[in-house]
Amino acid sequence: MHTEQLLSFQEIYDTYKNKVFNTVISYVQNTEDAEEVTQDVFIEVHRSSGSFQGKSSLSTWIYRIAVNKSLDHLKSKNRKKRFAFLTALFDEDGAVKHDHSDFHHPGIALENKENAAILFRKINELPENQKTAFILSKVEGLSYHEISEVMQLSNSSVESLLVRAKQNLRIKLEKIL
Amino acid sequence: MDKNKKIEDVLNSLEGIKSTEANPFLYNRILSKIQASGKEYTPAKIIWLAAASFLLLLFLNISAIRKAMINKNGAVYQSENTVSGYNLINENPIQYN
The missing domain is CATH 1.10.1740.10 (RNA polymerase sigma factor, region 2, helix turn helix motif)
Known part of the structure; x- marks a missing residue:
């Protein structure tokens, strides 16, 4: 080098x-x-x-x-x-070993740790595109425009992916909460 | 009602998430991995240039060989023409060999 x-x-x-x-x-x-x-x-x-x-x-x-x-x-x-x-x-x-351990993101405030662990478990179950849009928006704080450039999609597609991601998460959470 | 609130709380639990520091030793590990690969990565531009040069060289070689073959065939054709043109075909029954 x-x-x-x-x-x-x-x-x-x-x-x-x-x-x-x-x-x-x-x-x-x-x-x-x-x-x-x-x-x-x-x-x-x-x-x-x-x-x-x-x-x-x-x-x-x-x-x-x-x-x-x-x-x-x-x-x-x-x-x-x-x-x-x-x-x-x-x-x-x-014996089948399953990885059931919860993930605790180190950047989450203590009072939100438990809820965030539940959310991360459900984020894991989202389809790839929805997962990417959600992580880039909610964890990285990128704008729709920035996400659309990373994912090579239009702004409206990103917006719709985020809406569907939230809907899916809500449905999944309703089943366990 | 409580359930809806709980769902909202979970959905909003990433608000205020802080950036995590990457392991301070990660950079050295990356460098040693790059160096341990035992070779420098060649930029794609150089690879394309090398490929283009190789193809050009191949093309020049093929055209040179084709040209040489055409010349050779032309020479034979020319010598045949000369032999028939000047009536140099040996009609003498005496064989030289």
Whole structure:
């Protein structure tokens, strides 16, 4: 790595590390996994920095990588879980391990921790697009316009995704509360 | 009523969420992962340039070979023309070999 590249990469890292980590942790809901995916995001940023054409802002580009890497990680984890479930069917003891532990986001105020844990569990069950729109809006605080650029959708599509995400969450919460 | 309030509370529980600090050792881990990959990542522009140069070289080689083959065929055709044109075909029953 050249010194110039190293410096600019460090600047990019310093500017976006927390934004990337916060986005990723909302998807993967586990600190160790979030660190692993954050590493993958910045390795991808370093690898693809030459091909970044500046058509979108750097922030949009990095958010897009973070969202894609998080979704890929979740897919791979779900595949592993399904495989583990199938193999467990044939285990001698037949014990199936499920990950029922609640996720407590470190940035949530103490009084909201319990409610936020319920919400994160239900966010996990949303379809990918609704999940992304909801996380970018409610956790990252991005505007409709910024979300539409990250997701490469129109503003109205983002608005409708957020409405549907809230409706779905409400239905899911009604069943458990 | 209570249920609706509880749902609203859950839905609004992310309000005021604070940004979390990434692990301070993460940057060094990323750098060592990049370096451990054992190779520098080549920018896509350079890869495309190399591919284009390779294709150009291939094209030049193929056209040079084709040109050489056409010249060779032309030479044979020309020599045949010369032989028949100047009646240089050996009609002598005496064989040279």
